[in-house]
Amino acid sequence: MQTAVREKIESFLKTKGLRRTVQRDAIIAAAFGTTDHFTAEDLLDMARKKERSVSRATVYRTLPLLVESGLLRELDLGRDQQYYDPNFIERPHHNHLICLDCDRIVEFEDLHMDVLENCITKRLGFTPAVKMIRIEATCEQLRTTGSCPNLTRRSRRSSRNPR
Amino acid sequence: MQTAVREKIESFLKTKGLRRTVQRDAIIAAAFGTTDHFTAEDLLDMARKKERSVSRATVYRTLPLLVESGLLRELDLGRDQQYYDPNFIERPHHNHLICLDCDRIVEFEDLHMDVLENCITKRLGFTPAVKMIRIEATCEQLRTTGSCPNLTRRSRRSSRNPR
DNA sequence: TTAAATGCAAATTATTTGCAGAAGC
DNA sequence: GCTTCTGCAAATAATTTGCATTTAA
Numbered sequence: 001m002q003t004a005v006r007e008k009i010e011s012f013l014k015t016k017g018l019r020r021t022v023q024r025d026a027i028i029a030a031a032f033g034t035t036d037h038f039t040a041e042d043l044l045d046m047a048r049k050k051e052r053s054v055s056r057a058t059v060y061r062t063l064p065l066l067v068e069s070g071l072l073r074e075l076d077l078g079r080d081q082q083y084y085d086p087n088f089i090e091r092p093h094h095n096h097l098i099c100l101d102c103d104r105i106v107e108f109e110d111l112h113m114d115v116l117e118n119c120i121t122k123r124l125g126f127t128p129a130v131k132m133i134r135i136e137a138t139c140e141q142l143r144t145t146g147s148c149p150n151l152t153r154r155s156r157r158s159s160r161n162p163r
Numbered sequence: 164m165q166t167a168v169r170e171k172i173e174s175f176l177k178t179k180g181l182r183r184t185v186q187r188d189a190i191i192a193a194a195f196g197t198t199d200h201f202t203a204e205d206l207l208d209m210a211r212k213k214e215r216s217v218s219r220a221t222v223y224r225t226l227p228l229l230v231e232s233g234l235l236r237e238l239d240l241g242r243d244q245q246y247y248d249p250n251f252i253e254r255p256h257h258n259h260l261i262c263l264d265c266d267r268i269v270e271f272e273d274l275h276m277d278v279l280e281n282c283i284t285k286r287l288g289f290t291p292a293v294k295m296i297r298i299e300a301t302c303e304q305l306r307t308t309g310s311c312p313n314l315t316r317r318s319r320r321s322s323r324n325p326r
Numbered sequence: 327t328t329a330a331a332t333g334c335a336a337a338t339t340a341t342t343t344g345c346a347g348a349a350g351c
Numbered sequence: 352g353c354t355t356c357t358g359c360a361a362a363t364a365a366t367t368t369g370c371a372t373t374t375a376a
Contacts, residue, residue, distance in 0.1 A: 019350050019355060040341080055358045060341060076239040080366090081340065097284065100292055110283055113276070117298060120273055121260065126300035129263055133296045135280060137289035182330060182375050203366080218333045223366060243341090244365065 005032050005071075005089055012069040026051035027062045031072060032086050037105060039081045076134065077105070095133040101148045102139065168195050168234075168252050175232040189214030190225045194235060195249050200268060202244045239297065240268070258296040264311045265302065 009028055013020060030046035031038075038046070040059055047054040063084065066072035075083040077098065087094065087107065093114050097106040113133065121128040142148035172191055176183060193209035194201070201209070203222055210217040226247065229235035238246040240261065250257065250270065256277050260269040276296065284291040305311035 017355095021350075021356060023357070053358080057342085057359075058357060061356085074241065076241070078237065078239070097287060097289060099289065106287055106289075108283060108287060110279070113279055113283070116273070116276055116279065117296070120271060120276070121298055121300050122303075124260060124269055124271060124300075125303050126260060126262065126269075126298075127303055127306070128298055128300045130299040131296075132298075133280070133294075135284055135289075135291055135295075136293040137284050137287075137291045140285075140288050140290055143290070180330095184331060184375070186332070216333080220334075220367085221332060224331085 008089065009069075009071060012071065016065070016069070018065070022051055023047075023054045023058045024062055026054050027059055028066070031066060031084070032089070035087055037075055037077070037083045037085050039083055041081070043084070076132070078134075078136075093131075095135070097135045097137055099148070100136055100138050101142050171252065172232075172234060175234065179228070179232070181228070185214055186210075186217045186221045187225055189217050190222055191229070194229065194247070195252070198250055200238055200240070200246045200248050202246055204244075206247070239295075241297075241299075256294075258298070260298045260300055262311070263299055263301050264305050 009032070012018075013024075018024075027043065027047045029050055030043055034046065040056075040063060043063070044054065044056050044059045047059060063072070067074055067084075071086075071089055073085045073088045075085040075096070077083050077096075091107070091109060094107045094109045095113070097108060098104075099106065114131070117131050118128055121131075139148045172195070175181075176187075181187075190206065190210045192213055193206055197209065203219075203226060206226070207217065207219050207222045210222060226235070230237055230247075234249075234252055236248045236251045238248040238259070240246050240259075254270070254272060257270045257272045258276070260271060261267075262269065277294070280294050281291055284294075302311045
């Protein structure tokens, strides 16, 4: 986790009057120690590797704090669990393309898109707050060559909640 | 429900080899007899007004069929339940703006946005399938005049599932 | 006539919460 | 010391499913 990120988080905890605990530290380090998207269960696994005492309840209690702080964003992938994206600190305006062939998620940024969204929002009489674009698409290369380059880095599918 | 819509649905049921039942008819009539977004529970209520025998299970079994057919779309409103949008038959390219002040949802279409999305997708090596934009925003008028025009038509909040 | 569809109630599963003990400040 | 935080286990709530029965074709 980078220093800039660490500082933002420290300042967030301080502002909110939240205490530092080994569990929170582990959860935060896990959340921002990856650029992968993750579920609550994924985060529990990752945090437990750093600190065995982390419980599911604390993960579920910490997640909304991080979302509220703006450091972490909920990500609608159209699946049954909530996913989280830790990459908004680095790239606050990115969006997501979901490959229907291999489930891989491609992050992209586009300035024109962003400007256009702002214009539309203002025209409608609003001030933009959170903007998100999700594009589901099929892989062109799979269609033409019969093989999907993404299949080689097929995104991790988390196993069922073994409660 | 309009004739064009009815025909699309008839043809979908026929293609899929699905049977017509009074319950399905009622659910479909309810789903496309409104332009409001709804939850499964909302749809159950609406369908039961047309046909008392409709059960929750049948609603939950019918919804994925309608989504699969492309007639109905799942709508991520960032809430805890799944919402559905019956307006994609009429306006296949619309998007959603959510007012953070009053929760109202404004549907909008923009050709430039659509073209731009297609370009970006192709540039990334994909063919677009389903595109969605969600903008959360605050009401400009509320900020300047202290009253939100949308508050007058505040969107319905469904009551808790009384199971 | 027979495969598909239904209602019911139980099961599943992600998430939330009450509570008693632990720990940060 | 006092308040916040934690783990545990039970509760909650949306959705799914098994099964016996009904019904469309």
